[in-house]
Every structure is written in C-alpha cells, then in structure tokens.
Amino acid sequence: xxxxxxxxxxxxxxxxxxxxxxxxxxxxxxxxxxxxxxxxxxxxxxxxxxxxxxxxxxxxxxxxxxxxxxxxxxxxxxxxxxxxxxxxxxxxxxxxxxxxxxxxxxxxxxxxxxxxxxxxxxxxxxxxxxxxxxxxxxxxxxxxxxxxxxxxxxxxxxxxxxxxxxxxxxxxxxxxxxxxxxxxxxxxxxxxxxxxxx
Numbered sequence: 001x002x003x004x005x006x007x008x009x010x011x012x013x014x015x016x017x018x019x020x021x022x023x024x025x026x027x028x029x030x031x032x033x034x035x036x037x038x039x040x041x042x043x044x045x046x047x048x049x050x051x052x053x054x055x056x057x058x059x060x061x062x063x064x065x066x067x068x069x070x071x072x073x074x075x076x077x078x079x080x081x082x083x084x085x086x087x088x089x090x091x092x093x094x095x096x097x098x099x100x101x102x103x104x105x106x107x108x109x110x111x112x113x114x115x116x117x118x119x120x121x122x123x124x125x126x127x128x129x130x131x132x133x134x135x136x137x138x139x140x141x142x143x144x145x146x147x148x149x150x151x152x153x154x155x156x157x158x159x160x161x162x163x164x165x166x167x168x169x170x171x172x173x174x175x176x177x178x179x180x181x182x183x184x185x186x187x188x189x190x191x192x193x194x195x196x197x198x
Contacts (some may be wrong), residue, residue: 004028004185008077019088020074024125035118037087039104041094043115048095049103049163064145067092082132082140089144090121096148 004027008014021027022037029036044063048056067088069121074086097113121144124132131143 013073013077016070016073016161017077019072022087023092026087033085034090034121037085038090038114038118039129040096041091042110043071044091045095045098045106045113047108049098049101053100056099060093060099063092063095064141067139069139071140075137086140089141090117093141093144093148096145103106117148120150125150146166 006014006024006027008017017027017087018024021033022040025039026033026037033154037107042156048059051059068087070092071086075081075083078085094114097117098109101109101113103109120128124143124147128143128147131146132139
C-alpha cells in the first residue's frame with residue numbers, strides 16, 4: 001500500500017491535514033476513514049480519564065477549541081465540505097464522551113462509548129445534521145459537540161461516573177430530585193395531620 005503525500009502547500013496546512021485526518025489514518029483507509037481515523041481518540045480518552053476532573057474538563061475544552069481551526073484548514077485544503085477523511089471532530093472530542101468515567105477500571109466502557117459515538121455521528125439525530133450547514137471548521141465540530149451533549153444527557157445511570165460530574169450533569173439529565181429519602185416528595189397525596197384538639 002502506497003502512503004499518499006499529505007496535501008497542503010505550507011507546513012501549517014500539511015500539519016492541519018495530518019491532525020485532522022487522525023494522523024493520516026483517514027487518508028490511507030479506503031473503507032470507513034472516519035471510524036479508523038477516530039481511533040487516536042481512544043488513546044487520548046484513556047489518558048484523560050486518569051487525570052483530575054478539572055484537568056479532564058480543561059483538556060476537553062482545549063481540544064474542542066483546537067479542532068475548529070484544524071478542521072477549517074483541512075476542509076479548505078481538501079476542497080470538500082466536511083470531507084469524510086476529516087475526523088478531528090471525532091477523535092479530538094471523543095474524551096468528552098468518557099469524561100469522568102473510570103476507563104481503566106472498566107475497560108468495557110471504551111468499546112461501548114466508541115461504538116455509540118460512531119453510531120450517533122453516522123445517524124446524526126436532529127438538529128445535529130442541520131448544524132453541519134454552518135460553514136468552515138465550526139460547522140464540522142459543532143454538530144459533534146451537540147451530539148455529545150445529547151449522549152451525556154441520556155447516559156444510563158448504571159454507568160459509573162465521577163460523583164462531582166454526576167452533580168454537574170444532573171440538571172441536564174433530568175434527575176433533579178434529591179437522593180436523600182428524607183427530602184423525597186410523596187408519590188401519593190400526603191396524609192393530612194388531624195387538627196389539634198382544643
């Protein structure tokens with residue numbers, strides 16, 4: 001198999017295309033380049049999962065912001081809107097899918113999160129597909145970011161997650177009721193206290 005040359009006229013353009021295509025994996029893979037090019041995100045997520053929660057959030061924000069100009073340059077160089085070989089929006093944002101999850105302690109979460117991420121990226125539930133109409137790198141990245149937010153909102157409660165992150169995501173997931181049984185509301189009308197005898 002011949003390794004193709006990295007497209008681009010300048011070093012910055014070649015670097016952006018190399019990063020945007022999953023370190024060239026998206027360029028050399030004839031089938032499912034987006035899936036194969038997303039594999040570096042697994043290694044990144046494994047490293048991120050071992051850091052403190054604050055650093056995990058910081059890395060995810062930084063990678064998301066970096067993905068926008070990288071995808072923007074790669075799209076202009078490759079000359080096609082949201083080229084299928086561009087997968088930086090998948091691999092650079094993949095750690096968001098696993099943030100707060102103990103991946104090394106529960107390795108089954110890695111393939112599960114990866115498959116769910118790829119399925120959601122292929123199906124693109126509304127309105128993520130409409131967000132792709134935004135031009136440039138922002139349009140490439142924002143649909144994945146929105147899709148990831150939806151996945152976080154509907155993540156099964158059985159999946160182990162960092163307790164601090166669980167508290168942060170509780171308003172998004174709709175689980176706003178307190179777990180303290182002393183503060184639980186009555187599912188049935190609460191019995192009224194009898195009036196005090198005079």
